Amino acid sequence: MKGKNHQIEHPQIRRLNELMTLKGISKAEMARIAGVSPQSVNNWFLRGTVGKNSALKLSEALGVSVAWLLGEDVDENTGLAPSEVQMLELFRQLPPAEQERMIDLFQLRLKEIDDYVEKYLRGRYKPSEE
Known part of the structure; x- marks a missing residue:
């Protein structure tokens, strides 16, 4: 497939692959959790996009933030950017x-x-x- 190789570095695809490794799940398990077909999950990997509802279901079930799952540069668990974490730490003092x-x-x-x-x-x- 022509477009497949360049998508590997897409932030959402990297996170999906990382999620499968971290949580020990397959694409089929992702589909079950998100309530979508296995073909839909394959399309996520081809297009580099996950639907909002699917991202919400995956993040809730697997204990990661939606922002992290969608490829943003944030903490996996809190969904906060490094500057937000720093600001919060200072604020709490x-x-x-x-x-x-x-x-x-x-x-x-x-x-x-x-x-x-x-x-x-x-x-x-x-x-x-x-």
Whole structure:
């Protein structure tokens, strides 16, 4: 098959292969868990895509995060990116009052960014004069 070899490095295919190795399951077992046909699982490996419902069922049954299964650079169990893990570890070191202050600061910063983007878009996409 022409497209088969280049798909091996696709993130979702790598994770599916890793999942089979880690959990000691076959493609047929994946199909049973996801409630799909074995042909559907073969198509995942050919196309490099897993449907949302199937990914949810596999992640729940096999104890991995959906984000990890879908090939994102996150922790297998938590689904958090390395920077999110670092942020959470730092956040947990703060006293409760400072945690609340940090949440307020994040909300304020997000609003500032939203306002900036809205202002930028208004300036860039002016309605044409008639």
